[in-house]
Amino acid sequence: MQNTLLIGLSRQMTLERQMDVVANNVANVNTSGYKADRSLFAEYLNSGAHEDNFVSADRRLSFVQDRATFHDFSPGNTEQTKNPLDLAIDGAGFLAVQTPAGERYTRDGGLQINNQGQLVNASGYPVLGNSGPIVFQPTDHDISIAADGNVTVLEGTGRTGAVRGKLRLASFTDAQKLVKEGSNLYSAGDGIAAQPDTGSRVRQGFVEKSNVNSVTEMSRMIEITRTYTQISALLQQQSDLHKSAIEKLADVPA
Incomplete structure (x- = not known):
């Protein structure tokens, strides 16, 4: 009789944890x-x-x-927004962002430009390129982000093109070790490090929905x-x- 109570309690404890996971999803x-x-x-x-x-x-x-x-x-569905700062990643890559706690990673491509001209994510953290944060000039317009992550603009009233950086896409040998930290961000777990992702592609004007x-x-x-x-x-x-x-x-x- 006591065994029945112990087994039932073990199952209820796992169900409680499973409910927390499902509710968060x-x-x-x-x-x-x-x-x-x-x-x-x-x-x-x-x-x-x-x-x-x-x-x-x-x-x-x-x-x-x-x-x-x-x-x-698994990938979520992509939705076209036609917003030039919205990005969807085709592949296993992540965008790298700079936070006060260090470098973090996200699949959320809903980006913005802050008051300092930096390209930032929804939480306001700078999105990193190969040479650091990507910064625009006040006269930049017609922002274009290529499939390889290259960010170009037109300057001023002319039609002169300029490169503002290249998005640094990161991948991981064991992505299961990534740790969710809230705000749709991941941190690298123990024993793993971000590697350059050359296989993923960026789609401008799209966002990846939740899976x-x-x-x-x-x-x-x-x-x-x-x-x-x-x-x-x-x-x-x-x-x-x-x-x-x-x-x-x-x-x-x-």
């Missing part, structure tokens, strides 16, 4: 460039609760263990809620059975 269904998280579970075998110290193979219990979460880096499927995530949320409720009912039944057994044992004549 649902909250970012409209976040450009967002990559969904997935839960990873495993069977954990252990001896059951018993009075003696003897453990046999047929008495080992199967618990649920929350191993980890992993990133789903979260809202229907699928809502279905998962309903399934998790129902499973949690069913386990709660089972544990309540076991608790009532235990209580009833104790009450009947108390009525047995000495």
Whole structure:
């Protein structure tokens, strides 16, 4: 009876964590460039609760263990905006941005120009090129960003072209080690470093949407809620059975 309670509790703990992951995915269904998280579970075998110290193979219990979460880096749908500062990345690359905490990486290509003329992301952090932040002059217009990340403009009233930099796209040998830090940013985890990405291509005037499927995530949320409720009912039944057994044992004549 005690084993049933322990197994049910292990499952409820993993369901709670899974609900947190699904809820975060649902909250970012409209976040450009967002990559969904997935839960990873495993069977954990252990001896059951018993009075003696003897453990046999047929008495080992199967618990649920929350191993980890992993990133789903499958591409999201692209949407044309015709905004020259909107970018979508075809490939596994990331934009590099400079933050007060150091260099960070993002797939969110909704960019802007701040008061200092710097190309920045939605949070206001400078987007990095191969030679540092990309900076525009007050007279620049007709910004063009090529597929290889080359940023060119027309200067002043003339038709003279000028290069303002080249976007530094980064890739990682093991992207699963990237750590989400909020604001749609990733930091490089232990043991990995950003590498130049020459295979990805930039699409100007497009943004990559979140890869979260809202229907699928809502279905998962309903399934998790129902499973949690069913386990709660089972544990309540076991608790009532235990209580009833104790009450009947108390009525047995000495």
